[in-house]
Amino acid sequence: MAKEQQTPKFRRAAATVRREALIEATLACLRKYGHDGLSVRRIGAEAGVSPGLITHHFPSVSTLIATAYETLSMSLLHSIEHHAREVDSSPRERLRRFYEAWFAPALLDPGLFNTWLVFWSMISHDAGVRAVHDRTYAAYRAALESLLGQLQRTGGVPAFRLRPAAIALSALLDGLWTEASINPRTFKPAEAVALCEDWTHALCAGAFPSLHPDTGGPSRASGRRQRRPRPQNRRRPVLPIA
Amino acid sequence: MAKEQQTPKFRRAAATVRREALIEATLACLRKYGHDGLSVRRIGAEAGVSPGLITHHFPSVSTLIATAYETLSMSLLHSIEHHAREVDSSPRERLRRFYEAWFAPALLDPGLFNTWLVFWSMISHDAGVRAVHDRTYAAYRAALESLLGQLQRTGGVPAFRLRPAAIALSALLDGLWTEASINPRTFKPAEAVALCEDWTHALCAGAFPSLHPDTGGPSRASGRRQRRPRPQNRRRPVLPIA
DNA sequence: CGCGCTGCTATACGGTTGTACAATAGCAGC
DNA sequence: GCTGCTATTGTACAACCGTATAGCAGCGCG
Structure with a gap:
């Protein structure tokens, strides 16, 4: 002993x-x-x-969550960016690799989605978590704006407003990622990549009117219909639920 | 007394x-x-x-949640569809009204987003909630496919595959709705509608290659690059987190 | 080797949770 | 008006939560 x-x-x-x-x-x-x-x-x-x-x-558990949120979010962004930047090729190709990384198996883990749900659900309660969201969302949008900016400087690509373009692309990515995480059987990751590639193609083709640089605000966004008479003055409530 | x-x-x-x-x-x-x-x-x-x-x-609290999920989801869908169908006009116009209803103030309530987060977070645990999601997501996609089908039968609109188109549009709507619910200051609802309108415009312009009817699967989706040598065989993990 | 700083444990506290079950009481039918 | 069915209540229960705090103990330093 x-x-x-x-x-x-x-x-x-x-x-x-x-x-x-x-x-x-x-x-x-x-x-x-x-x-x-x-x-x-x-x-x-x-x-x-x-x-x-x-x-x-x-100091409190929400501080820990906020820190974990920022850590994971930035780590993922850096990984995706690194994956996209790996080959030295055209901006279009880098964007495609960005999509591929976004829908890689590691990103489609249901556990990762549940993690994100926890982060999101804390935003409305905790100011620190909200600040992290604002920072990380801005970082993601900046990454997309950078890629789209490189794309814009490519020959044959018409000019477009960077910020709303990045917002739309981010929404498309997020929406596809959400559904793919919830139900992997709805569509395959390759289909998601293809749909994002379609978006890139349409952008390069100048098929997004409201992104034209001279378009100031969304009020003139639709372009053709200048007269918008707001037809139903009796506002029918969209949400009849109490 | x-x-x-x-x-x-x-x-x-x-x-x-x-x-x-x-x-x-x-x-x-x-x-x-x-x-x-x-x-x-x-x-x-x-x-x-x-x-x-x-x-x-x-029988249990999750059954109640699942029922509430289905009730709210279907109620919202019916309200939005009703709003879109209200004026008898072109399919394109109906689609625009669908977007408008999607980003109406009542739909952008943070409380509604938090409600949805609860539903989503229960999907991985409870089979009943998952079934409700599958049903309601299918209903939303069917609604979009119906609107897009009407659009497709309009003169001058090229043919496209309905299902992936509805998936992409649904993702765009969901992604924009999510960010707008989290941070209303990122963009205005009218901007979201404009971005969706852009998507419609690109669809009508035939700017989405992978949606062409002859395109079978996503493997041929990108179109141009047939040879995809999967360059990095040493798979660099996208998610370095443990 | 031993002191002491401090990272760390263990416990206590008041609160909340979902479920179970016996008792109560609204209200319909006779 | 009384009776009986059953929707509803109230409470008990064990488990869990976050926070606070007193004291143990690892380990660097002298």
Whole structure:
């Protein structure tokens, strides 16, 4: 009994690495358990650590979630951008690779979608999470604007307004990703890529009138119908639910 | 004291109307409290009813949620379709009115988005909710396919494959609706309508190659690049997170 | 080797959750 | 008007939640 294998009850770690470990444990929990994963006890168990530690390292649990949100979001964006930039080829090709990365199997994990749902559902409650969303959404849009800007400088591509174009493309990507994550049987990832490629094609063909640079606002967006008499003055409520 | 205003402690109701009232109370709770709204106590309080009643009328709380999901989803779809069909005009105009209804103020309520997040987050756990999603998504896609089919029969519009077109349009609508619900300041509803109108315009211009009727699958979707050598055999993981 | 800083654990607390079940009472039918 | 069916209530229960806090213990430093 002289040389007992007395394993230490816990190991100390620098605050930085412990915080990082907690963030990774949080992401693992959200991925595995979805909305039930953001519990100090569950995250602590995942990290092999006492529940009280997370409130010791983070002012509150929502701060931890917000940090995890920013970490994951930026990591994904960098991975996708890196994948798109890998081959040195035309902007059009880079955009296509961006789509491919967006619908790669790793991105279509249902656990990842559930993670995102948790982030989204916290936006309306927590100001920190909302700030992270605004930052990361801006970063995604900036990435798309960069790719689209390179595309615009390609010969034969008509000029278009970058910001609304990026908004539309981002929405298309998000919408396809959402449905693909919910029900993988609706369409194959390659179909999603093809639909995004179609969008690129239409953009290059100048088929999006409201994106023309001289189009100031959306009021003149439709172009042809200047007279919009707002026909039904008696506003029929679109949402009859109480 | 002879004529006491003795209010009955509760009122009996037929099972049907009580279930309906509980469904409406559920929707109100989800709208107000988001994910914290699906508690028997909160729903019961909203309906002015004891918590035990909901487990008495519904086998479980997830069944109630699934029913509420289907009710709200179909109600919204019918409202939007009704709004689109109101004027008897061109298919193109009906499609535009569909977009307008989609981004009407009532649909951009943050509470509605939070409600949807709850539904979405239950899909991976509950088979009933998943079935409701599959049904309602199919209904939405069918509605879009109907509108797009009418558009296709218009003179001057090239033929296109209905199903992937509806999938793409649905994704665009959903993606724009999501971001508009999260952050109303990113773009105005009219801009979203304009971007959808752009999509319609491109479709009518035949600017979506993969939607051409002869295009069989997504493998030939990109059209031009037949040789796709899958360049990087060492698959760099897109998601480096553990 | 031992001191001491502090990362970390363990527990307690008041609150919430879903489910179960016995008791109550509205109200319809006779 | 009384009776009986059953919708409804109220409570009990065990499990979980986030936070606060007192004290243990790893481990660097002297």
